[in-house]
Amino acid sequence: MAQVIDRTHSPRRVEMVRAAARLFSERGYHGTSMQHLADALGLLRGSLYAHIGSKEELLYDVVDEGAQRFIERGREAADLDAPAPDRLRRFLIAHVETAIEHLEAGTVFLNEWRYLSDGLQDEVKAKRDIYEAQVRRIIEEGVARGEFRSDLDITLTVTLVLSAGNWIYAWYRPGGALTPTQIGEKYSDLLVRGLGR
Numbered sequence: 001m002a003q004v005i006d007r008t009h010s011p012r013r014v015e016m017v018r019a020a021a022r023l024f025s026e027r028g029y030h031g032t033s034m035q036h037l038a039d040a041l042g043l044l045r046g047s048l049y050a051h052i053g054s055k056e057e058l059l060y061d062v063v064d065e066g067a068q069r070f071i072e073r074g075r076e077a078a079d080l081d082a083p084a085p086d087r088l089r090r091f092l093i094a095h096v097e098t099a100i101e102h103l104e105a106g107t108v109f110l111n112e113w114r115y116l117s118d119g120l121q122d123e124v125k126a127k128r129d130i131y132e133a134q135v136r137r138i139i140e141e142g143v144a145r146g147e148f149r150s151d152l153d154i155t156l157t158v159t160l161v162l163s164a165g166n167w168i169y170a171w172y173r174p175g176g177a178l179t180p181t182q183i184g185e186k187y188s189d190l191l192v193r194g195l196g197r
Contacts (some may be wrong), residue, residue: 012051013051016048016051016058017062020037020061020062021108022040023036023040024062024107024112028111028112029059032055056115056116059113060120060123060124063108063116064123065105066108066109067109067127069102070095070098070109071130071131073097073098074091074131074134074135077138078091083145084145084148085142085192085195088139088142088161088191088192088195089192091134091138091161092164092187092191093184095165095184096165096168096181097180097181097184099165099168099172100172100180103174106169132158135162136158139152139157142195147196157195164187168183
């Protein structure tokens with residue numbers, strides 16, 4: 001009889017995904033063993049398999065949760081009834097807040113997803129495409145309404161906006177002088193002004 005794995009948001013599952021996010025962000029996916037995970041959770045290594053099917057399954061859960069957080073926050077900004085510059089500011093602030101508030105999971109989402117098998121990578125890429133489409137829509141609508149410069153290269157602009165937020169994990173350290181929201185506001189001021197007419 002096939003083993004039934006708990007893919008719900010039970011307290012134990014949430015704890016395992018958090019531990020995996022921390023370990024994968026610190027040690028990398030390949031540098032984290034099942035023994036590391038078991039030790040972090042206070043379990044015997046064999047007991048892990050009562051909760052997960054594989055280490056890759058945990059990686060997917062960390063990455064997928066990260067993708068969902070970004071998509072949900074991005075959708076809120078993209079769907080605002082406001083001029084494109086205001087929506088783009090809100091999008092950037094939300095991106096920075098999400099990246100910092102979930103720094104370990106964000107680091108895994110941005111770096112370790114490539115170690116997933118092809119089918120799971122395709123699922124992650126599809127979600128990244130959804131997120132990219134949100135910011136693309138804001139910029140395209142801003143250009144069409146004359147709120148952004150008409151000579152913008154949309155693809156490069158989308159890449160710039162996302163790249164600016166994506167590298168936060170590499171330099172941000174908790175306890176700095178600025179809050180996540182303040183960092184997002186400064187990012188958005190710099191970028192949105194550069195897109196203006």
